Amino acid sequence: MRLRWRSLKIVFLGLLILILLSNFTIAFPVVEHPLAPPDTSSPQATLRSFIENTNKAHQLLMASYTQHLQEPGFFPSDSVRQQEKQMLIFAKRAKECLDLSKVPVALRADAASQRALLLKEILDRIQLPPYAEIPDAEAVAAQELSTWRIPNTEIDITKVEEGLRTGEFLFSPETVANLERFYQLVKEIPYKPGSTEGFYEFYMTTPGQLFPSKWLDGIPSWLETAYWGQTLWQWISLGILLPMAFWIAYISFTLNFQRLSVIPPPRRTWEMLLSPLMAIATFSMVGYLLGNVVNLTGSVFLIIVISLEISFWIVLGVGIFLLGNVLAETIIASPKIHPQSLDASLIRTVFRLLGLIAGIITLILGIDRVGISIVPIIASVGIGGLAFALAARPTLENLIAGLILLTDRPVKVGEYCRFGDEEGTIVEIGLRSTRILSINGDLISIPNSQFSELKLANKSRRDRILLRQTIGLRYETTSDQLRFVLAKFREMILAHPKLLEQGARVRLIKYNDYSRDVEIFVYVDTGKLAEFLAIQEDVLLRVNDIVELSGTGFAFPSQTNYISQDSGLEPERSRAAEAEVKLWRSKGILPFPDLSTEQRDQFRDTLDFPPEGSPNCPPVSSQGNNSKEDEVISDKN
Secondary structure (H helix, E strand, O other): HHHHHHHHHHHHHHHHHHHHOOHHHHOOOOOHHHHHHOOOOOOOHHHHHHHHHHHHHHHHHHHHHHHHHOOOOOOOOHHHHHHHHHHHHHHHHHHEEEOOOOOHHHHHHHHHHHHHHHHHHOOOOOOOOHHHHHOOOHHHHHHHEEEEOOOOOOOOOOOOOOEEEOOOEEEOOOHOHHHHHHHHOOOOOOOOOOOOOOOOHHHHHHHOOOOHHHHHHHOOHHHEEEEEEHHHHHHHHHHHHHHHHHHHHHHHHHHHHHHHOOOOOOOOHHHHHHHHHHHHHHHHHHHHHHHOOOOHHHHHHHHHHHHHHHHHHHHHHHHHHHHHHHHHHHHHHHOOOOOOOHHHHHHHHHHHHHHHHHHHHHHHHHHHHHHOHHHHHHHHHHHHHHHHHHHHHHHOOOOOOOHHHHHHHHOOOEEEEEEEOOEEEEEEEEEEEEEEEEHHHHEEEHHHHHHHOOOEHHHOOOEEEEEEEEEEOOOOOOOOHHHHHHHHHHHHHHHHOOEEEEEEEEEEEEEEEEEEEEEEEEEEEOOOHHHEEEEHHHHHHHHHHHHHOOOOOOOOOOOOOOOOOOOOOHHHHHHHHHHHHHHHHHHOOOOOOOHHHHHHHHHHHOOOOOOOOOOOOOOOOOOOOOOHHHHHHHOOO
C-alpha cells in the first residue's frame, strides 16, 4: 500500500510538470454556493451527495498537495490555501451525510472525517445499484419510505425522526458505528474505476488533518512503517506527548502546592489556580497536537481523546472549585472582615459549596461529552450514597450543626461565652468543630453537633452585668443600725455613676443562722468583665466603709468558744447611728420603705468614681469641700 501511494505521488507530479510545460490549465471544482448544505432529501440524493462531494474533496486535496510539494518553503501559498478552503467545504458536505448523533460530542469532529473516509473506501469497493434504482424524493413520498439499505450490505440510509435534521435521509448511526468492521471485511477487494484510491491511507499516515504538512517528506522511510493502524513516527510522538502532558500536570500541582504553604491568602489562593490552568493548557495543547498535527486515527486516537478529555474536565472541575475558594478569600481580605470571624467562615462555606456544586456539574457535563453515560454513575451513587451517609453520619451532623452556628450566630469568633459548665473565648468556628480557648489556657475543640446542643451564654454581648451580693451582718446589729446600713447602701447605688438605678434594690431578705442578710441587687453599666470587676471591687469597698460607719460588723459562721470577755460593739458609733435615724424620723425623711424623689435627686451621682487618689481621678483642690460622707463622720464624732 505504501509503494502504491508513492507511485501515485510520482504520477501526480509528472502530470503537473506536463501541464505547466504545455501551458495548459486544469479546471478544479469550484464551490458555487459555499453555504449550501448537501441534498439529503432521499436515499438517492444522500448517496449521490456523499460520493460526489468526497470525490471533489479528494481531487482538490491531491492537486493542492502536489502543488504545495513543488513550491518552495514549508508553508502553503495563497493559491494552495484557496484550494484547501474549497476542499474543506466539499469534505464538510460529505460528513454532513452521516448521522453522528450517537458519537460523543468530544469525538464528533475527529470521528466524522475518519468515518466518512471509511465509508468512501467501502463504497469504492462494493457494487452499487444505478442511481435510477435508488428511491428518490418521489418514491419516498409515494412509499412513505423511512429506511433504504444498499443491496447485499448492512449499510442503511435512514430518515431522521427527531432533532434539528428531522426529515433528512442520512447514513444511520448503526452504520456509522460499524464502518470500521465493514472496512475490514472489504479492504482486500480491488478499487472500482474512478475511485478515490488511497484517500483513507493518505489520511491515516500523514500528519495534519486532510491537508498534511510538508515536513513529513524529510523523515526516514522506516518511520513511516505502519503498526496497528499508526505509523512508527506517530507511535513515537504519542509516547512522548502523552506522558509529558500528565507529567507536567503532576509537577505543576505538587511543586506549586509545596511552595504555596508559606504564602498568605488571598495571594495563595490566586496562585493555586495556576496549577489547574497549566494542566488545562497542557491537556488542550497535547490533544490538539495528537489530533491535528500527529493525526492519530482509529480506536487508538479515540482512547487517547477520551483519556485527555476526562483528565481535562476533572482538572477544570478542580479549578472551578478552587475559584470559589479564591473569591471567598478575596472578599475576606477586606479590612472589615476578620479572617477568623463568623462572617469569614460563612463566606468560605458558601463559596466553597457553590464551587463544589459548579465543579461537579462541570465534571458531569464533561463526562457526558466523551460518551460516558452518567445514569449508571448516578445510580451507583444513589445505591452507595445510603451506606456512605450512614458511615458519615457524625460528619454530616457536624456539618449541619456548623451551618446552623454560622447562620444563627449565637456566638462569634473572639467572643467570651459560657458553654455547659465551662467558659472561654471562641477562637474558630469551622464546618466540623468549634475551637475555644478556656480561661485556664486550654484549647478545647468541640464537635459542632455537641456544641450546638449546649446551653450557650454569650457574655460578650451583655450591655450590663448583674452585681448581686448578700451582706451578712452580726446579730448584735440593732434595727436602727440596719436601717442606717440599708439607707446608705441605697444612697451609694444612686450616687454611683456606673450603677444602674433601673431594677436595683437593697433589701433585708433573711435572718440566717448566724447573720442578718442584706441583699444588694444592681446592674453595672458595662458589658466588659474587666471593667465590671473593677466596679464591683469599688462597690464592695464602699460597702465595707458603710458597715464600719454604722458601728456593726460582718457576721461569720463560727463555733468558737469565747474564753475572754467579748468587747462587744462600739457604743459611740452605735449611738451616732441611732441618733441620725431619730433625726430622720423627727424630720419626716425616714427613707423607708423607699427614698423620696427629693432624696433620690439629692444623692444621685454624688459619689466620686473612680475614687480619689486613683490614676483616673482628677486632682482635688486643697481648698475643696470635703465629701458629704466626711461631714457625716465629723458630725458624729
